[in-house]
Amino acid sequence: MDLHARFPAISDLKTRARRRVPHFAWEYLDSATGVEATKARNRAKLDEVLFMPSILHGEFTPDLSTSLFGHSYPLPFGVSPVGMSGLMWPDAERRLASAATKAGLPYGLSTVATRTPEDLAPHVGGNGWFQMYPPRDEAVRRDMLKRARDAGFSTLVLTVDVPAASRRERQQRSGLTSPPRLTPRILAQVARCPVWAVGTLQHGMPRMKLIDDYAAKVTGLSSTEHAGYLLRTAPGWDYLQWLRDEWDGPFVVKGVMRASDAAPLEAAGVDALWVSNHAGRQFDAAPASIEVLPEIRAATKLPLIFDSGIEGGLDMLRALALGADFVMLGRAWHFALAALGDAGPPHLVDMLSRDLAANMVQIGARKLSDLPDCLWPRRA
Numbered sequence: 140m141d142l143h144a145r146f147p148a149i150s151d152l153k154t155r156a157r158r159r160v161p162h163f164a165w166e167y168l169d170s171a172t173g174v175e176a177t178k179a180r181n182r183a184k185l186d187e188v189l190f191m192p193s194i195l196h197g198e199f200t201p202d203l204s205t206s207l208f209g210h211s212y213p214l215p216f217g218v219s220p221v222g223m224s225g226l227m228w229p230d231a232e233r234r235l236a237s238a239a240t241k242a243g244l245p246y247g248l249s250t251v252a253t254r255t256p257e258d259l260a261p262h263v264g265g266n267g268w269f270q271m272y273p274p275r276d277e278a279v280r281r282d283m284l285k286r287a288r289d290a291g292f293s294t295l296v297l298t299v300d301v302p303a304a305s306r307r308e309r310q311q312r313s314g315l316t317s318p319p320r321l322t323p324r325i326l327a328q329v330a331r332c333p334v335w336a337v338g339t340l341q342h343g344m345p346r347m348k349l350i351d352d353y354a355a356k357v358t359g360l361s362s363t364e365h366a367g368y369l370l371r372t373a374p375g376w377d378y379l380q381w382l383r384d385e386w387d388g389p390f391v392v393k394g395v396m397r398a399s400d401a402a403p404l405e406a407a408g409v410d411a412l413w414v415s416n417h418a419g420r421q422f423d424a425a426p427a428s429i430e431v432l433p434e435i436r437a438a439t440k441l442p443l444i445f446d447s448g449i450e451g452g453l454d455m456l457r458a459l460a461l462g463a464d465f466v467m468l469g470r471a472w473h474f475a476l477a478a479l480g481d482a483g484p485p486h487l488v489d490m491l492s493r494d495l496a497a498n499m500v501q502i503g504a505r506k507l508s509d510l511p512d513c514l515w516p517r518r519a
Contacts, residue, residue: 142486143493146478149450149471152487156477160227160335161328163313168227168473170309173423177416181448184427188457191515193503201499202506203492207442207465208294208389208410210266214492215507216455217245219446219467220270220296225253226345227473229338233262235472238484240264247296247467250274250283253345255352256290267292270393271382272301275372279353284385286349295386300394300417302373307420335477376407383408391444396431401439411442411464418447418469429458433518436462452494460510 146152157165171178205215218239224231232254239246240262247268248259256269269287274280284295314324321329321344329336339345353370372378383390392404393413404412414432416425428447436443445463449455455466475483499505502513511518 142479142482143490146486147490149474149487149490152471152474152478152483155479156474159332160477161325161332163315163325163328164226164335166309166313167223167315168221168470170307171419171423172307172421175309175419175423177423177425177427178419178448180425180427181416181419181429182450184429185448185450185454185457188429188461189515190456190460190498190502190510190513192501193513196500196503196505199500199505201496201504203495203499205465205507207444212245212465213243214488214495215459215464216466216468216491217266217268218247218472219469220247220249220252220268221469221473222249222251223253223345223347224249224473225342228476229335229342230254231473231476232259234476234481235484236262236267238472238481238488240266242485242488244488245294248287248292250349251347253348255349256287256292258348260290263291265291265293268294268296268391270296270298272298272371273374273378273382274353274370276353276370277381279370280382281385282353283349284382288386288388294389294391295382296391296393296413297374297379297382298393299374299379300396300415300421301371334480376403379404379409380407393444395435396425396428398431398434398438401435401441405439405441409441411444412439413444413446413467414463415446429461432458432461432463452491452496453498455491455495456498456504456510459507460514462511 203214205212218235232248232252236246236259245266245268246263247270248256249270250272269292274283314322350370389410391411391413392409393415395412395414396416401412414428414435416428432445442464443462444465444467445458446467449466449468458466471487472484475487479486504510504513
């Protein structure tokens, strides 16, 4: 089967994935919060970023490689951490980590994943990023850092844009609880997705395994009572500095939307800023991430990582042209996995590589650093 003929775009993977995933899992993956205005704004503002086609450059193959934290990557994107990843497709974390490592790309593991750092140690190949939702208890966070480091995760990502739980109304309407409970309504949804159901039976009902390791000890509760949020805190500058002092590798702060935050974060010793509005999942009156990216780029020389709204190679070029050094995708990897199983992530990598290259040829960009000069209108 020619996957490029049947699934030439992320939208094609998304359509097939929706048929193979129970409704509650789909709503968790695809939804934002409120009326989803921020999610729509991410798409609309990306579409406003234009390039000027350029001619008579002869034949050339664009160089898609880049470097970050002293590491060379063949492509300028990776796997963003997604909470409860294994809910969307059985054993998703291991499958995606293995696919990313094989492609030479970074893989991000969430604190609230369905696998622990130790589970993924054989699969991250030195390209693991550990994304931390900040635990309140110092002993818990110190132990989490040790476990991540010992499992081979080289980069720490502190997510700072979740000071409180968002409502995510679509998710609530679906009947999803945390962790999922097998109500008659949920079972009816599962019955319509036999491949997902069999895989979940083999790997067990998705749970926040890392959180479970600490929940009873710290809170006296199990994660069935939402201990994931009971364990967390809203970090301040002292918290950030504590993490910087404890972690001896690259340290990234995720959820930066204000240029005025760049200088103090740089002064605190952060190694990169992750520009993100959490794909519209946290706050429904935020500007699009692509709107604030140029101002943040002008405010710092630190590497910038970008997400929110990326739906293809052209969107990645837009972010890279406006100042991002690297792009992370979350939903797209799960669409690919749910649509095609283990064949999905490699197909996604190939698809995005082709998309990046084809669009770069159209605008005469031989390498990623040429992209800013290809924007239209030209920017200072």
